[in-house]
Amino acid sequence: xxxxAPVTTAASxxxxxxxxxxxxxxGRPAAGPSAGGRRAKRSQRRKYLEIAFFVTPALAMLxxxxxxxxxxxxxxxxxxxxxxxxxxxxxxxxxxVSILGNDVFVGSLVNNLIIVVTSIAIQLxxxxxxxxxxxxxxxxxxxxxxxxFVPYVLAEVVAGVIWFQLVQPQYGVIDTILLAxxxxxxxxxxxxxxxxxLWTVVAILTWKYLGLAVILFLAGLQGVPEELYEAAQLDxxxxxxxxxxxxxxxxxxxxxxxxFLSMIGSLQLFDMVWILTKxxxxxxxxxxxxxxxxxGTRSNNFGIAGAASVILFLIALVMAVLYQRLILRxxxxxxx
Amino acid sequence: MTTSTQMPAVTPPNPPARRRRGSAxxxxxxxxxxxxxxxxxxxxxxxxxxxxxxxxxxSNGQLTQNPAALPDPWIFSNYAGVIANPSFWQYTFNSVVxxxxxTAIVVVFGVMAAYPLARYTFKGREALFxxxxxxxxxxxxxxxxxxxILLTQNLGLGNTWWGxxxxxxxxxxxxxxVILRPFLKALPQELEEAAQLDxxxxxxxxxRILIPLSGPGMVTVGVLAxxxxxxxxxxxxxxxxxxxxxxxxxxxxxxSEHSSDxxxxxxxxxxxxxxxxxxxxxxxxxxxxxLQGAVKG
Numbered sequence: 331x332x333x334x335a336p337v338t339t340a341a342s343x344x345x346x347x348x349x350x351x352x353x354x355x356x357g358r359p360a361a362g363p364s365a366g367g368r369r370a371k372r373s374q375r376r377k378y379l380e381i382a383f384f385v386t387p388a389l390a391m392l393x394x395x396x397x398x399x400x401x402x403x404x405x406x407x408x409x410x411x412x413x414x415x416x417x418x419x420x421x422x423x424x425x426x427v428s429i430l431g432n433d434v435f436v437g438s439l440v441n442n443l444i445i446v447v448t449s450i451a452i453q454l455x456x457x458x459x460x461x462x463x464x465x466x467x468x469x470x471x472x473x474x475x476x477x478x479f480v481p482y483v484l485a486e487v488v489a490g491v492i493w494f495q496l497v498q499p500q501y502g503v504i505d506t507i508l509l510a511x512x513x514x515x516x517x518x519x520x521x522x523x524x525x526x527x528l529w530t531v532v533a534i535l536t537w538k539y540l541g542l543a544v545i546l547f548l549a550g551l552q553g554v555p556e557e558l559y560e561a562a563q564l565d566x567x568x569x570x571x572x573x574x575x576x577x578x579x580x581x582x583x584x585x586x587x588x589x590f591l592s593m594i595g596s597l598q599l600f601d602m603v604w605i606l607t608k609x610x611x612x613x614x615x616x617x618x619x620x621x622x623x624x625x626g627t628r629s630n631n632f633g634i635a636g637a638a639s640v641i642l643f644l645i646a647l648v649m650a651v652l653y654q655r656l657i658l659r660x661x662x663x664x665x666x
Numbered sequence: 667m668t669t670s671t672q673m674p675a676v677t678p679p680n681p682p683a684r685r686r687r688g689s690a691x692x693x694x695x696x697x698x699x700x701x702x703x704x705x706x707x708x709x710x711x712x713x714x715x716x717x718x719x720x721x722x723x724x725s726n727g728q729l730t731q732n733p734a735a736l737p738d739p740w741i742f743s744n745y746a747g748v749i750a751n752p753s754f755w756q757y758t759f760n761s762v763v764x765x766x767x768x769t770a771i772v773v774v775f776g777v778m779a780a781y782p783l784a785r786y787t788f789k790g791r792e793a794l795f796x797x798x799x800x801x802x803x804x805x806x807x808x809x810x811x812x813x814x815i816l817l818t819q820n821l822g823l824g825n826t827w828w829g830x831x832x833x834x835x836x837x838x839x840x841x842x843x844v845i846l847r848p849f850l851k852a853l854p855q856e857l858e859e860a861a862q863l864d865x866x867x868x869x870x871x872x873x874r875i876l877i878p879l880s881g882p883g884m885v886t887v888g889v890l891a892x893x894x895x896x897x898x899x900x901x902x903x904x905x906x907x908x909x910x911x912x913x914x915x916x917x918x919x920x921x922s923e924h925s926s927d928x929x930x931x932x933x934x935x936x937x938x939x940x941x942x943x944x945x946x947x948x949x950x951x952x953x954x955x956x957l958q959g960a961v962k963g
Contacts, residue, residue: 380868381782385794388779388839391771392797395813395836396804402812413815460707463700470704476947477708480715483946483953485897487914488939491921492718495928503717503733510734541711545954584958591957598807601899605918619807619900626811627904635811643808650803 400643406636413632425637435638438609438616439645441528445617446596446649448532449539450589456536457543458585462573464544465551475548478541486538490605493534497521521607527614531606538602539595543588550584551577586657593653597646618642719940722933729928744933754934756909757916764831764902764912765895771835772891773884776842777850781872783843784850785858795847801840806833807900814904829905830912834895842887845956849883850876886956889949896942913938 407426410419429435464474481489497504499519508515516523520530554577562572600619603609609616609624618638626635721729722744723737748754782788783795806813813833823829853876861871899914906915920934946953 377786377788377868381786381788384778384782384872388775388843389797391775391832391836391839392801395816395833396801396809399809399812399816400804402816403809406812460703463703466700468700468704474704474708476950477711479947479950479953480711480943483893483943483950484715484939485899485914485917485942487897487899487918488935489714491917491931491935492714494921495721495931496714496717501730501733501928506733537710537714542957545950546958549954549958587958594805598805600807601914604899604903605921619810622807622811623900623904626814632811632815639808639811643804646805646808647803 400639403636403639403643406632407640409633409636411632412630421633425633426641429634429637429641434613434616435618435621437613438618438621439641441615442597442599442617442645444528445532445535445599446593449535449592449596452532452536453540453543453592454585454589457540457547457588458578458581460540460544461547461551462577465548475545478544480541481538482541482545484538486601487605489534489538490602493537494521494606497530518611521615522611524611524614527607527611531603531615534606535599535602539592543592546584546588547581550581554580589657590650590653593649594646597642597649618645715939718932719936721929722936724929726927726929741929744929745937747930748934748937751934753916754937757911757913758938760827760906760910761896761912761914763827764834765892767827767831768834768838768895769888769892771831772838772842773888775835776839776846776887777877777880777884779839780843780846780850781876784847785876786868795843798840798843801837802844804837806837810900810904813901817905824905825907825910826905827910830898830902831895833901834898835891838891838894842891845887845890846880846883850880853879886952889946889952890956893946893949893953 405417408420408422409417410421410425411417460478464471468474496502497520499505499515499517499522502519504520505515516526521527558576558580559572562576567575598619599617600623603615603617603620604623607615609620619642622635622638622642625631625638720737723740723742725741728735728738728741779798783791783798817829817833818824821829823832857875857879858871861875866874897914898912899918902912902915903918906912911919917935917938921931924930
């Protein structure tokens with residue numbers, strides 16, 4: 331156990347300042363060439379073996395199932411390939427040119443962006459309003475929070491299958507209720523109408539994910555110190571003033587991080603669309619994920635699917651980095 | 667990226683700060699308007715789910731005659747039909763196995779990877795951590811087509827439990843490590859020093875002290891992985907056929923194959939969702955904590 335002695339002393343300042351502690355530690359064994367140095371070297375090697383033992387399984391999984399497929403997608407994207415035989419028909423950037431001129435892909439991309447923007451534009455004010463209203467002592471608060479979370483924990487498939495029945499033309503309950511109050515529903519049904527289908531999907535997504543916004547905002551609200559409210563109350567601030575001047579600004583970090591989650595989710599949207607419309611009618615609700623699954627599995631255009639994957643990844647990456655730079659950076663600074 | 671990844675080091679997991687219920691100061695509730703709005707929210711949220719559950723107790727005739735009515739009379743044959751359907755149980759079994767395997771891999775490999783990243787000092791530690799953070803940027807959707815080719819052609823895992831569980835675990839690992847690292851870091855250094863004075867090696871510390879103490883963190887990441895696997899659709903859709911299908915695939919298939927049997931679809935969907943729903947709602951706090959932690963990472 332003497333092996334561990336030098337490590338103990340070196341390891342103690344670790345949590346306070348990582349890199350600095352590491353630097354002094356590097357210097358020590360080099361200074362003493364004696365027996366102590368050899369022992370330190372051996373324990374050093376042992377430490378690296380331990381690190382390798384702990385980290386390797388996770389890293390291997392990442393390499394095999396995440397990194398490798400992504401590299402393959404890039405490779406596929408510069409070949410014409412139907413999924414069989416070797417990659418030989420090199421076409422350069424032709425697949426990219428082809429999909430960027432493809433109305434279905436561009437339409438899918440636009441749909442994704444519409445969903446990113448509308449999801450945030452609808453769910454943020456609505457979620458905030460509900461969270462602020464519910465953030466008070468009231469009867470049944472715990473039950474209410476649980477109920478609001480129900481749509482979020484449902485599988486998108488399950489939610490989609492139920493909603494698919496609800497919005498059916500003729501025998502769907504939504505149409506029945508609308509007719510009862512004298513509103514004429516669209517003749518081809520909500521999901522069959524070219525102009526309405528995407529908005530119907532957005533509405534259903536709002537139902538599915540509003541609860542997450544409310545729950546995260548409510549959790550964020552619990553971090554607002556009560557003294558602030560008491561002080562504001564003493565100063566005679568009204569409820570609205572308190573919310574606008576204190577609560578919402580302090581909720582900033584929660585809102586911004588929720589926005590990030592929402593954006594990434596919208597870019598990857600597949601399940602709900604696949605269940606509700608398969609991207610139809612006439613690709614009106616198609617998303618990038620729907621497009622690449624169609625190309626990859628139905629048409630066997632793996633080159634095209636690869637190019638679509640790469641573009642989807644680049645868009646997600648650029649949006650994530652921009653979001654990080656422009657919006658999240660403030661929070662990181664605030665903490666540091 | 668770099669700025670945010672250092673955050674967890676500064677802010678230990680939040681529970682202590684959040685213990686204080688933020689109920690006061692909201693200028694006492696009890697306002698009827700608030701209750702009215704809460705009622706509307708509850709109806710809008712639960713309406714579709716309750717409609718599905720009740721729809722399973724009606725006949726197709728009842729559903730077409732008056733879509734917006736209660737069961738009259740109550741019919742149990744739809745639910746009985748699903749319970750007697752061996753495919754339903756096969757799908758449920760597949761879903762359970764895939765989710766349990768995914769969760770086990772995520773928790774074991776995740777806590778192993780997070781341990782040296784949290785409590786060892788070594789050159790390149792932050793760089794190694796960045797590899798996991800970068801993993802967050804690769805959504806499963808992006809890689810799904812090449813993944814499908816890799817699994818079916820190169821690894822021979824098409825239509826197997828492993829073929830779904832392994833990639834799902836791999837894509838869940840980055841978030842797991844990002845959530846667990848600050849959690850492991852927050853355990854007091856004195857514990858480690860005391861253990862070392864007693865002659866415990868770092869591996870001994872990992873087994874005997876760190877693992878038992880990080881139970882809550884592991885439950886959180888485990889629940890997130892389980893929910894993700896249970897609800898997953900895209901990868902199983904590409905990989906699994908016939909008897910290997912998971913519940914979401916079963917629900918989707920039943921819905922398209924029996925599209926005229928609305929009551930049957932409602933019954934099948936209800937039975938597929940209720941047990942998971944109850945479990946996930948019981949774990950709600952864990953899910954929310956995990957999502958918050960992940961986002962902060």
